[in-house]
Amino acid sequence: MSRRYRLSRRALETLDEKLYNYKDIENAIAVRKVEMEGEKTHYERAGGSSNRISKPVEDLVISWDEDEALRGMYAFRDQVDKLRRKINQDETMTTIFELRWLSATEPSWEEIGDSLFISRAQIYRKRQILLELFDKCCGGVW
Known part of the structure; x- marks a missing residue:
């Protein structure tokens, strides 16, 4: 993989840890939306007449669109989905991704290597490639 720079060991570990969050991202998005449903919005008033027609569902959807935490979760999910589409043709890489970041047991790299012979x-070269691809999907931030 041609790069102008090589990711440091710490950057690789950071990306590795970040990818562990992917298996729980849908749940985190749902929890955040439920939290926001329970929050009082600035549109709710305790009385008095108004010229404004109340649209609670529309207001809730607008607040979801404006929420930075939800935007970050959606962006992360999209970045990992983009990575998964890139590695989709390579069965070994897909299997490594699923074993490492989607399984409940969270096996070590050596255990993954042993299970795939x-x-x-x-396995560490494939790890480097996977994490560099993820870094590239994130825009090379790390």
Whole structure:
């Protein structure tokens, strides 16, 4: 993989840890939406007449669109989905991704290599490629 720079060990670990959040992202989005449903909005008033017609559902959807936390969660989900589409043709990479970041057991890289009959050096090269692809999907922030 051609890059102008190489990711440091710490950057690779950070990306690795970040990808663990992917399996719970749908739940986190749903929880945030429920939290926002319970919050009082500035549109709710305790009385008095108004020229404004109340549209609680529309107001809720607008607040979801404006929420920075939800935007960040959606962006993260989209970035990981983009990575998954890129590695979709390589069955080994897809299997590694699913074993590492989607399984409940969270196996180590050595355990993944053993289960796929891949040497330690090969599994760490594939790890490097996966994490660099994810970094590229994120815009090279790390």
